Amino acid sequence: xxxxxxxxxxxxxxxxxxYVLKDVSFTVPDHAQLGVLGPNxxxxxxxxxxxxxxxxxxxxxxxxxxxxxxxxxxxxxMQNALTGKENARFACQIQGISHKQVGExxxxxxxxxxxxxxxxxxxxxxxxGMRARLNFAIAMAFDFNCYIIDxxxxxxxxNFKNKSRATFExxxxxxxxxxxxxxxxxxxxxxNMGLVLNKGSATIYDSxxxxxxxYLQNIK
Amino acid sequence: MLGVSRFIKVTxxxxxxxxxxxxxxxxxxxxxxxxxxxxxxGKSRIGFFWTMVExxxxxxxxxxxxxxIGQSEVHHVPxxxxxxxxxxxxxxxxxxxxxxxxxxxxxQGLLNYPQVKPIDTILARFILSIWLHLLASSFMLLLLWWVxxxxxxxxxxxxxxxxxxxxxxxxxxxxFLIAIYGTQHESVFxxxxxxxxPMMILSxxxxxxxxxxxxxxxxxxxxxxxxxxxxxxxxxxxxxxxPEYDLGYPTLVTVLLLGLGYALYYNYRFKLLMK
Numbered sequence: 025x026x027x028x029x030x031x032x033x034x035x036x037x038x039x040x041x042x043y044v045l046k047d048v049s050f051t052v053p054d055h056a057q058l059g060v061l062g063p064n065x066x067x068x069x070x071x072x073x074x075x076x077x078x079x080x081x082x083x084x085x086x087x088x089x090x091x092x093x094x095x096x097x098x099x100x101x102m103q104n105a106l107t108g109k110e111n112a113r114f115a116c117q118i119q120g121i122s123h124k125q126v127g128e129x130x131x132x133x134x135x136x137x138x139x140x141x142x143x144x145x146x147x148x149x150x151x152x153g154m155r156a157r158l159n160f161a162i163a164m165a166f167d168f169n170c171y172i173i174d175x176x177x178x179x180x181x182x183n184f185k186n187k188s189r190a191t192f193e194x195x196x197x198x199x200x201x202x203x204x205x206x207x208x209x210x211x212x213x214x215x216n217m218g219l220v221l222n223k224g225s226a227t228i229y230d231s232x233x234x235x236x237x238x239y240l241q242n243i244k
Numbered sequence: 245m246l247g248v249s250r251f252i253k254v255t256x257x258x259x260x261x262x263x264x265x266x267x268x269x270x271x272x273x274x275x276x277x278x279x280x281x282x283x284x285x286g287k288s289r290i291g292f293f294w295t296m297v298e299x300x301x302x303x304x305x306x307x308x309x310x311x312x313i314g315q316s317e318v319h320h321v322p323x324x325x326x327x328x329x330x331x332x333x334x335x336x337x338x339x340x341x342x343x344x345x346x347x348x349x350x351x352q353g354l355l356n357y358p359q360v361k362p363i364d365t366i367l368a369r370f371i372l373s374i375w376l377h378l379l380a381s382s383f384m385l386l387l388l389w390w391v392x393x394x395x396x397x398x399x400x401x402x403x404x405x406x407x408x409x410x411x412x413x414x415x416x417x418x419x420f421l422i423a424i425y426g427t428q429h430e431s432v433f434x435x436x437x438x439x440x441x442p443m444m445i446l447s448x449x450x451x452x453x454x455x456x457x458x459x460x461x462x463x464x465x466x467x468x469x470x471x472x473x474x475x476x477x478x479x480x481x482x483x484x485x486x487p488e489y490d491l492g493y494p495t496l497v498t499v500l501l502l503g504l505g506y507a508l509y510y511n512y513r514f515k516l517l518m519k
Contacts, residue, residue, distance in 0.1 A: 079517050094357045101356035105283050117275035118359045128321075152297035 026052040026075055026092070026170070028201075028226075031084035033070060044070045044222035047084070054090070054169075058202045059211035059232055061239040064219030068204045069095070071172055071221065075202055076172045090169030097174035097204075100159050104148035106138065108158050111147060115162050129165055136191075137161035138184065153180055164191050171201040177210075208236065268385040272359045275353070276368030284372070295339075296380045299331040300387065318452055319483045322394045329396065329480055330449035332381045333473045336411035337418075338443070339380075341371035341436050344419035348427045355517060362516045363509060366423055370416050377412075396480035403479030407472040410494055414468060417501025424508045427516055432479055448473045453486035461488055468494035 033049050034041040052075075053057055062068050063064030072095040073079040074086060094101055102111045112133040116126045134143050137157045142150060151156070156179040163176060179185070196214070205211050211218075211232065218235020219228050222242045229235040254489050285292055307324040318326045347365040389395045397406060403429055426432040447469040453461050465488040472494050477483050509516070 075470065078356060080513070082514065092358075101353060103279070103283075105286075105355050110279065110282060114275055114279055114354070115357075117278075118272060118357050120271060219426065 025054050025087075025088040027091045028074075029085050029087070031074070031081045031086060032082050033067070033074060033079075043224040045074075045081070045226060048226045050069045050219075050226060051085075052170075052200075052202065052219075052228070052230045054200060056200045056202070057196065057215050058217045058219055058228075059210075059215035059235070060202060060204045060219045060221065061235055063243050066221040066223075068221060070203060071226070072172050072174045072202070091167075092170045093163070093166070093168040093172050095172045096159070096163040097176040097239075100155060101162075102147050102155070105146055107146055108137065108143040108150075109134070109157070110161055112165070116164070120168050121166075133158075133161045133165050136164065136187075145165050153221075156180070157184065160188055164188075164195065167195070167199070169199055171195065171199060171203075173201055173203040173205075175204055176208065177205065177207075193213070212236070268359050268516050269361070269364060272357075272361070273368050273371070273501070276354075276360070277371050278363060280368055280372050284376075292376075295376050296383055299328070299335055299380055302449075303328045303384065305330055310450065316415045319454065319481075321477070321481045321483060322392065324392060325388060325394045325396065325481075326452070326477070328384055328388055328452045329474050329477055332384070332445075333407060333411050333476045334444055334449050334469060335380070335445050335471070336377055336408050337415040337447075337469055338440065339377045340370055340412075340415055340419050341440070342424075343373055344369045344416070345422040345433060345436065346491045347428045348423060349430075366420060370412075370419070374412055377387075397482070398480055399482040400479035404476050406491070407476040407479065409496055410491075411469065411472045413502065414472070414494060417498055417505055420505035421501065421508065424505065424512055424516070428512070443467075443469070446470070452477075452483070453489075454484060458487075461486060465489075466494075468497040 028051070029049055031045055032043065032055070033045045034043045036042075060068050060071065070079065076083060076092055076095050077086075077088065078095060101115070103114075106114065109130060112130045113126060116129050118190055121129055121227060137154075137160075139150075139154045142154055143158075147155065149156070160166075160176065160179065163171075202219075203211065203215065214233040217228065217230060218232040218239075219226060220235050220239050220242065223241075227235075229238070305326060306327050310318075310323045310327070316323055344366055347369045348355075348362045351360070351365040354365075355362065378440060385395065422432055422436065446467050448464070453464065453474055454471065456464070465486075471489055471491060474483075474486060475490060475491055478485050
């Protein structure tokens with residue numbers, strides 16, 4: 025469960041404060057499969073960072089129960105100077121995987137990513153496809169109660185895409201997720217709730233279809 | 245009744261959060277330390293080699309200057325050893341200065357993990373630079389011992405430890421401030437290279453305060469590092485301290501700098517996270 029209490033988040037700009045969220049309160053329940061909707065620049069990514077605890081609100085507080093992932097997606101959690109393996113190992117250490125299990129999890133990531141010998145080379149030498157594969161493989165290596173997904177889409181060839189989808193399907197049977205995606209179709213298929221961001225306000229809806237309707241009205 | 249039970253519950257939660265918070269930070273910092281170590285070793289063996297050899301080259305260069313004008317001892321301390329110990333204390337202050345301030349920028353990608361906070365990246369680099377410095381210093385002393393047979397007698401080992409710890413913390417205080425400003429204005433980093441050399445000369449690495457006139461001493465005594473360098477030598481060889489010596493002064497400066505650094509970190513914490 026993630027509960028926001030009177031949360032405000034703003035960025036200082038030369039023209040004054042730009043509010044992403046202004047005095048927002050709502051609760052994301054335990055079994056939510058929540059799709060987040062909002063126009064570009066509405067603060068979807070910032071909200072995802074707040075949910076996961078990477079960023080902190082300027083005012084108000086966020087209460088979290090259960091384990092929550094980092095914001096998985098385009099903003100990759102990787103260091104270019106490290107090899108794929110070292111990045112995977114770092115992710116394990118950060119998630120508190122015990123010493124004995126780290127090797128096993130890292131090998132699992134190697135198998136899943138299917139990037140061959142590049143796994144032992146610095147990430148800076150990767151193509152964007154390889155980077156995305158590694159990103160996805162690391163993201164799927166851990167079990168969370170709630171996944172925060174910011175444009176993490178299945179990439180690569182058909183085979184890898186199918187495998188990615190199947191893995192995520194399995195994860196979402198026992199876990200909730202909060203998802204941002206440019207594809208409305210994808211959200212429609214996966215989400216049972218919707219959250220609409222609009223000019224500093226955030227409203228949660230118990231059905232995704234309802235949220236979608238409001239969102240489409242907003243951007244007209 | 246309700247108020248009391250609620251109060252207990254809240255403090256319980258806080259204690260648990262505090263414990264898990266400390267645990268989180270510790271494991272994040274260690275993961276970062278190992279990662280930095282790997283990058284430092286993997287990227288350039290030469291970089292590691294240079295860290296070990298640089299103070300020795302400095303010691304030999306300045307030592308030769310003093311030897312060439314016929315001074316083989318400073319206050320009965322062999323000149324190489326005298327300058328070498330100067331470098332040990334000065335580098336405790338200085339060794340992290342090129343490395344710690346870039347910590348936040350260099351780890352930008354990893355800040356995407358909620359477990360990694362900007363301050364952790366600074367502390368990780370601080371820990372690594374202490375390790376490397378201790379290694380380089382021990383190497384230097386052992387090499388001197390082996391080549392010349394001279395070694396410090398450490399008449400007051402506690403004072404030596406105290407001055408070294410203060411020098412590293414003073415260095416952290418300065419590096420912390422540069423990190424916070426430099427992350428927002430990168431040109432600040434350029435200052436480090438410019439100030440390094442004069443700072444070394446003004447910190448008594450190759451001269452002793454007692455060799456100088458009272459008026460020169462009065463100005464140099466404003467530099468907190470010189471108190472630490474001379475304090476260390478007093479502890480290592482029993483050399484006489486200069487009249488203006490006061491360990492309280494560098495202690496005060498260190499505490500103030502670290503306090504200011506943390507206050508600024510807290511103030512800019514939102515900006516430091518922004519990409």
